[in-house]
Amino acid sequence: MENQPPPVRIISLGRVYRPDEADPTHFPMFHQMEGLWVDRNVHMGHLKSVLRAFAEAYLGKEVDIRFRPSFFPFTEPSVEVDFQWNGQWIEFGGAGMVDPQVLTAVGYDPDKVGGFAFGLGVERLCMRRHGVTDIRDLYRNDLRFLRQF
Amino acid sequence: MLVSWDWLTDYVQLAVEPDELALRLAMAGLNHEATMAVDDDVVLDLEVTSNRSDCLGHIGVAREIAVLTDQELRLPAIELADARRAGAIEEILQVENRCPDGCPEYTARIVRGVRVGPSPDWLQRRLHAVGINSVNNIVDITNYVLMECGQPLHAFDLRYIRGKRIIVRYAEAGEKLEAIDHRTYALDERMVVIADEDGPLAIGGIMGGAASEVREDTLDLVIEAARFAPLAIRRAARKLKLHSPSSFRFERTPDPAAVDWASRRCCQLILEIAGGELVEGVAHVGHPADPRSPIRLRWSQIPRVLGIDIPQDRARKILNALGFQLTDDATGTAIEVLPPTWRNDVSREADLIEELARIYGYDQIPENVPVPLAMAMPRAKDVALERIRHVLSARGIDEAMTPSVTPSHWEELGSPWSDRPPLTTETQLLVGAKCLRRSLIPSLLSARYQNQTQSIRNAELYEVATIFLPDADPKALPDERTALGIVTRGDIQWLKGVIEEILHQVTGRLPEFHWDRLERPAGVFDPHATLAVAHHDIVLGYVGLVVDSVRERLDLDQPVAAAELDIGALTLLLEPVRTARPISPYPAVDRDLNFVVAEELPWAELAAACCEAGGELLQNVEFREIYRNPQKDGPGKKRVLLTLHFQSLDRTLTGDEVDAIVAAIVDHCRKTRDAHLLAA
Numbered sequence: 001m002e003n004q005p006p007p008v009r010i011i012s013l014g015r016v017y018r019p020d021e022a023d024p025t026h027f028p029m030f031h032q033m034e035g036l037w038v039d040r041n042v043h044m045g046h047l048k049s050v051l052r053a054f055a056e057a058y059l060g061k062e063v064d065i066r067f068r069p070s071f072f073p074f075t076e077p078s079v080e081v082d083f084q085w086n087g088q089w090i091e092f093g094g095a096g097m098v099d100p101q102v103l104t105a106v107g108y109d110p111d112k113v114g115g116f117a118f119g120l121g122v123e124r125l126c127m128r129r130h131g132v133t134d135i136r137d138l139y140r141n142d143l144r145f146l147r148q149f
Numbered sequence: 150m151l152v153s154w155d156w157l158t159d160y161v162q163l164a165v166e167p168d169e170l171a172l173r174l175a176m177a178g179l180n181h182e183a184t185m186a187v188d189d190d191v192v193l194d195l196e197v198t199s200n201r202s203d204c205l206g207h208i209g210v211a212r213e214i215a216v217l218t219d220q221e222l223r224l225p226a227i228e229l230a231d232a233r234r235a236g237a238i239e240e241i242l243q244v245e246n247r248c249p250d251g252c253p254e255y256t257a258r259i260v261r262g263v264r265v266g267p268s269p270d271w272l273q274r275r276l277h278a279v280g281i282n283s284v285n286n287i288v289d290i291t292n293y294v295l296m297e298c299g300q301p302l303h304a305f306d307l308r309y310i311r312g313k314r315i316i317v318r319y320a321e322a323g324e325k326l327e328a329i330d331h332r333t334y335a336l337d338e339r340m341v342v343i344a345d346e347d348g349p350l351a352i353g354g355i356m357g358g359a360a361s362e363v364r365e366d367t368l369d370l371v372i373e374a375a376r377f378a379p380l381a382i383r384r385a386a387r388k389l390k391l392h393s394p395s396s397f398r399f400e401r402t403p404d405p406a407a408v409d410w411a412s413r414r415c416c417q418l419i420l421e422i423a424g425g426e427l428v429e430g431v432a433h434v435g436h437p438a439d440p441r442s443p444i445r446l447r448w449s450q451i452p453r454v455l456g457i458d459i460p461q462d463r464a465r466k467i468l469n470a471l472g473f474q475l476t477d478d479a480t481g482t483a484i485e486v487l488p489p490t491w492r493n494d495v496s497r498e499a500d501l502i503e504e505l506a507r508i509y510g511y512d513q514i515p516e517n518v519p520v521p522l523a524m525a526m527p528r529a530k531d532v533a534l535e536r537i538r539h540v541l542s543a544r545g546i547d548e549a550m551t552p553s554v555t556p557s558h559w560e561e562l563g564s565p566w567s568d569r570p571p572l573t574t575e576t577q578l579l580v581g582a583k584c585l586r587r588s589l590i591p592s593l594l595s596a597r598y599q600n601q602t603q604s605i606r607n608a609e610l611y612e613v614a615t616i617f618l619p620d621a622d623p624k625a626l627p628d629e630r631t632a633l634g635i636v637t638r639g640d641i642q643w644l645k646g647v648i649e650e651i652l653h654q655v656t657g658r659l660p661e662f663h664w665d666r667l668e669r670p671a672g673v674f675d676p677h678a679t680l681a682v683a684h685h686d687i688v689l690g691y692v693g694l695v696v697d698s699v700r701e702r703l704d705l706d707q708p709v710a711a712a713e714l715d716i717g718a719l720t721l722l723l724e725p726v727r728t729a730r731p732i733s734p735y736p737a738v739d740r741d742l743n744f745v746v747a748e749e750l751p752w753a754e755l756a757a758a759c760c761e762a763g764g765e766l767l768q769n770v771e772f773r774e775i776y777r778n779p780q781k782d783g784p785g786k787k788r789v790l791l792t793l794h795f796q797s798l799d800r801t802l803t804g805d806e807v808d809a810i811v812a813a814i815v816d817h818c819r820k821t822r823d824a825h826l827l828a829a
Contacts, residue, residue: 009523015615017578022579028578029554041453043454043518044456044506045514045518046456046518048514049517065516066512068511069177069178071494099499100498100499114453139550139552141549141550141551142600146548
């Protein structure tokens with residue numbers, strides 16, 4: 001963003017790290033899918049519509065989506081994204097409208113352009129979808145597990 | 150943050166059921182973690198994000214509830230009668246603040262002649278509901294006010310403040326304090342202490358000291374209410390590994406106006422519950438927080454950010470209920486909004502829009518907005534990796550995923566790419582793992598070993614991940630490369646064939662690559678049984694056997710072959726789209742040749758020699774087998790059987806024509822590679 005004018009549309013998928021003890025639902029390394037869209041006339045309706053379209057494509061039709069208020073340093077407003085799956089709300093990731101200070105920091109005018117950003121946890125999605133109950137199974141590389149997929 | 154249903158009813162009428170309330174709070178920003186029954190009470194466990202220090206007390210949560218359910222918020226009235234006969238505070242206690250940057254504001258009040266004893270039942274019940282043990286009435290009251298308004302307080306026994314002088318200062322090197330948890334903490338010069346003439350009494354904003362704590366025979370109290378710099382508190386709590394309800398709140402900037410309110414509220418409750426008399430006045434050093442500046446909210450910005458409009462009267466009502474003061478702007482297109490003291494997190498227009506959105510409801514935001522389309526194409530690297538995964542899957546090799554940060558004894562096995570020591574992380578990722586790996590192979594060998602321990606023989610695995618090659622300058626960022634690592638059965642010829650297929654599928658120009666023996670050891674590879682594959686001068690990777698010493702060190706019970714490729718370098722050679730070659734309708738002619746060659750001559754050399762002399766009619770040189778007969782051929786020799794395939798695109802080849810080419814090939818092989826046709 002420092003080197004090019006808007007619009008910017010990015011999907012970035014990669015490993016992320018944090019100092020968690022490994023247990024069935026935590027691992028200090030996992031994957032995140034991050035999205036960023038900055039342009040004129042981008043509002044929160046676009047964010048919700050893109051995430052809903054993704055949820056429907058990935059999980060099949062009839063997926064409800066909801067935003068819960070949250071706090072992240074790079075977005076304002078910030079929300080947690082939940083998908084409703086088999087009658088349960090499942091937390092899916094964080095999202096929000098790009099904080100004006102982020103836009104200013106890269107030389108964009110926050111009164112002219114705006115945008116959204118999201119980060120979805122890949123393991124959580126994958127575990128739900130495939131019925132994996134221990135996140136560590138994804139990193140043990142036991143052939144009896146790998147060969148199921 | 151645990152909140153008691155019974156406690157909340159002091160401040161707001163709860164007109165909905167607990168489940169409904171929990172849902173509404175979650176949808177407005179206080180995520181619901183659990184609901185518990187404690188005694189006759191209902192307790193909600195709410196997750197408070199780090200920006201919302203105002204909700205770290207019951208009043209703040211009650212305010213949210215009042216806004217969400219359209220109820221009135223009732224705050225306790227405090228009427229304190231200063232008792233002149235108990236004395237004036239300046240005659241009893243002096244306060245000096247030597248570190249206003251660490252503690253911008255410090256206040257103390259004194260209550261004399263209290264009766265320390267057990268708390269009344271209602272107070273014990275409320276603290277119990279939110280998980281706080283009852284100590285005595287004075288300590289319980291300070292905790293109660295903390296849980297009421299979010300402002301931490303501390304009560305000292307006046308007897309133990311030597312010189313009747315409180316000094317707020319940074320600790321001196323070597324100073325220690327036994328805190329009320331009866332552990333002794335070593336302090337440093339960036340930690341704020343509350344001290345008297347002799348030394349520290351409390352770790353400012355974190356925990357009081359054992360020596361000056363309130364006990365059964367305490368009569369006279371000093372009630373501290375202060376503000377501390379959030380970063381200083383955060384640093385000290387981390388360094389001391391001492392996280393208290395007090396430090397938790399000071400790290401998040403509590404309401405500066407609550408300092409005085411909480412101090413008076415605490416004194417009020419002490420006088421009611423423990424008796425005594427309040428000394429006139431308050432010892433105050435430092436300055437109150439700067440007044441808040443108004444924020445301009447342009448009405449046009451609401452639909453611009455949210456995609457929906459919120460009616461102006463509704464927006465005004467929401468902001469008013471949250472405690473914001475509104476002033477109309479002369480233009481009519483905006484309003485000036487003054488945030489309340491407790492909303493340190495709201496300072497910009499975007500923050501106000503979030504306030505409106507979370508109360509108005511994110512469910513009002515549409516989720517069927519047409520999204521303009523942008524075409525996305527896979528990058529060259531993704532194209533290459535897809536072909537690579539296809540090749541590896543077809544050969545039964547499973548994709549693995551291992552942590553990027555490895556233990557140092559794996560890194561000691563080495564990397565073919567770098568001899569510099571690996572970069573390390575400050576915090577270990579998993580137990581013992583602090584190295585940013587320079588090769589994927591040690592991790593894969595470990596995964597192979599883990600399978601071996603489960604009696605899974607011959608786990609053949611690959612991984613695509615980043616390796617981190619340190620720069621000569623230890624402060625510079627590393628060279629981060631995407632690598633492909635493979636470990637398989639100990640058959641180097643088979644694994645080399647896999648790599649050749651990858652090179653063919655990705656680049657379409659396998660003959661351009663050359664394979665060279667290692668000149669020096671490279672990581673886990675056996676220098677006598679490993680090849681480096683290169684394209685011109687660029688080394689793309691290594692294929693070879695894992696050296697026995699490494700295999701034994703890792704307890705691998707079978708020979709292992711390994712390979713590692715630089716995917717970035719390989720991607721530069723990507724053939725994006727393959728072009729078809731014409732197929733000949735004329736018959737092919739095959740000729741088998743059996744050469745005797747030196748043991749050292751690689752197959753690739755012999756095949757190259759055939760191609761050099763074969764001309765355009767030679768379509769393919771096919772390896773058949775190697776056979777050794779030292780009795781007939783002498784030592785250091787081997788026989789290589791191969792088949793030459795000839796074909797023309799425009800005619801049927803004659804036997805004589807092919808014989809002439811074969812003769813030329815045999816001649817060329819003899820002259821250039823010392824390869825002799827086996828005498829018939």
